[in-house]
Amino acid sequence: MYSVVFCALAPAHFYRKDLISGLNHFFIGPDVQDSESCESVACLTQEMCDGRILSRELSRLDIEPEFFFLKADATRRNHLWDVNCIPGRKILLLGDTHHLHKPLSTMLAYVSQEPWDLVASEHDRHHLPFFANSNIRQLMWLPCFSMNPFAILPVPVTDQRPVFVGSLSHHHQHRQRLLAQLRENDLEICLFSASQAQAAQLYNRHAISLNVSLNGDLNFRIMEVLAAGGCLLTDRLGPDSGLDLLLTEGVHYLAYSTASEAIEQIRWLQAHPERRLAIAQAGYARFWSTFSPEQQSQALLAALNGQPIPELFRAPR
Numbered sequence: 001m002y003s004v005v006f007c008a009l010a011p012a013h014f015y016r017k018d019l020i021s022g023l024n025h026f027f028i029g030p031d032v033q034d035s036e037s038c039e040s041v042a043c044l045t046q047e048m049c050d051g052r053i054l055s056r057e058l059s060r061l062d063i064e065p066e067f068f069f070l071k072a073d074a075t076r077r078n079h080l081w082d083v084n085c086i087p088g089r090k091i092l093l094l095g096d097t098h099h100l101h102k103p104l105s106t107m108l109a110y111v112s113q114e115p116w117d118l119v120a121s122e123h124d125r126h127h128l129p130f131f132a133n134s135n136i137r138q139l140m141w142l143p144c145f146s147m148n149p150f151a152i153l154p155v156p157v158t159d160q161r162p163v164f165v166g167s168l169s170h171h172h173q174h175r176q177r178l179l180a181q182l183r184e185n186d187l188e189i190c191l192f193s194a195s196q197a198q199a200a201q202l203y204n205r206h207a208i209s210l211n212v213s214l215n216g217d218l219n220f221r222i223m224e225v226l227a228a229g230g231c232l233l234t235d236r237l238g239p240d241s242g243l244d245l246l247l248t249e250g251v252h253y254l255a256y257s258t259a260s261e262a263i264e265q266i267r268w269l270q271a272h273p274e275r276r277l278a279i280a281q282a283g284y285a286r287f288w289s290t291f292s293p294e295q296q297s298q299a300l301l302a303a304l305n306g307q308p309i310p311e312l313f314r315a316p317r
Contacts, residue, residue, distance in 0.1 A: 002066035005058065005088075008146065009071070009078050009095070012041045014196070016148040016293055020067055020301070030077055044078075051082035058086070071095050071122075071146060072110065074103035079110055089117040089304055093146060094131075097124045098215040099171065108134055118303060121315075122146065123217045126240035128315040139315035140303055141242060142296050144223040149293060150200035154229035154280035160270050162233070163190040163206035165199040166221060175212040181259040187266060196224065203230030207276055208269050210234075210262075216241055226252070226287040231280040233265055240316060246291055252283040 003024040008015060012027040013036075019025065025040065032043040042061075048054045058065065065088035072078045073095030083090050092111060097103045104127060111119055112134055120140040121128050128139055168176055168191070182189050189210070192202060203209040209225040211234035218241050225232040232253035237243045249255050254269065256262035269276045291312065299313045 002088075003063050004067045004069065005063065005065040005086075006069040006146075007044060007071070007078065007080065008069075008093075009073070009075070012036060014148065015146045018293075018297075019069055019146065020297055021294065023066065026063055049080050051080055051085040054080065055085045055087065064088075067091065069093060069146075072107070073097070074100040074106040076106065076110075081114070084115045090115065091300070091304075092116045092119045093142070094119065094121045094124070094127075096217065097121070097127045098217045104130055111136055118300070120145065120300070123219060125218065125242040125316065126216070126238060129317055132315060132317050138303065140300065140309060140313050141315055142300065142313060143218055143242060143246060143291060144220050145293070145296050145300075147220045147223050147227075147293070148196055149224065149227035149287075150197055151288065152200055152204045152228045154231075154277060154284050155204065156273065156277055157207045158205045159190070160207045161188050161190050162208040162210050162266050163192065163202050164210045164212075165192045165194050165202055172212070172214060175214075178212055178259055178262065182263060182266070185263050187263060199224060200228035203228040207231065207273070208233050208266055213237060218243060222253075223287065226283040229280055229284045231269060231276050232283055233262065233269070235262075245312060247283065247286060251279070252286045253279065 003026055004020050005026045006019055007028045009029055010031050017025055027041045028044045030044045032041055037043060048057060068086050068088045069091045070080055071093040094107060097107050118138040119131060119136050120142040122142055122145050125141045128141060131139055179189055203225045209230035209232055211221045213219060213235055216237050222234055234253060234255055236255045236257050247253050254265045256265055299310045303309045
């Protein structure tokens, strides 16, 4: 039976399991743990970064991809070569192109050397014109396409405190400064490192789910909050990020440009629980009705079959 093979960094549970409905899915990647390895999940060894070797291994396992997805970024840890040797249609999902060393030039060089059937950006719609200028023909914007969402209906909150789930590493100095300013203004912020399932529960029951982007990226957290029925408060992104194509500020989410505005928005939401619930309900409905994973998969299949790409997912030029 034809299958979907998805190759990406991070463990398999980080991503959704049905990129294309109705087909068997297999996940491979350099970060697969031995405890995960089974017939549907396998470690990507260094030798298998050669498409010829990977193709032989897939054949040995009786896996015949109809779709081969690769999610790669500027770390180069997941760059496969000679992908033309792998059966099926090849789709490159651009990982982060907004940080690390020379992220754009690194990915532009990689993309141009391999015969992709389609290239899509998940996080940096505003970078797609660079790829268009490099004669990459089939381009799409698929916002957080590989995200693993948890659907939880919005409910009245049980915790009025804002919550932030995510990294506070040295890459996120702006994030650290903002959180420090909130605390200096007597706002108690709940900070967590949590699994996706745990994070979804936190977003659902806290009054405010805070997001702080890195260099203007449209990150997974934005979509995870919406999908889980949380009330999203995020920094404003640039007009080419696509956020305003997906959502309407003040209806589906709230935004801030400065720390003082973030403080004001948090206090307003805490004082108006009925409006907070209405915003969470509107964001939840918008996500699942307009750009859910299933709708993005349908748009991807349309593009691969030569049909028009829905306007929402077209790459800017």
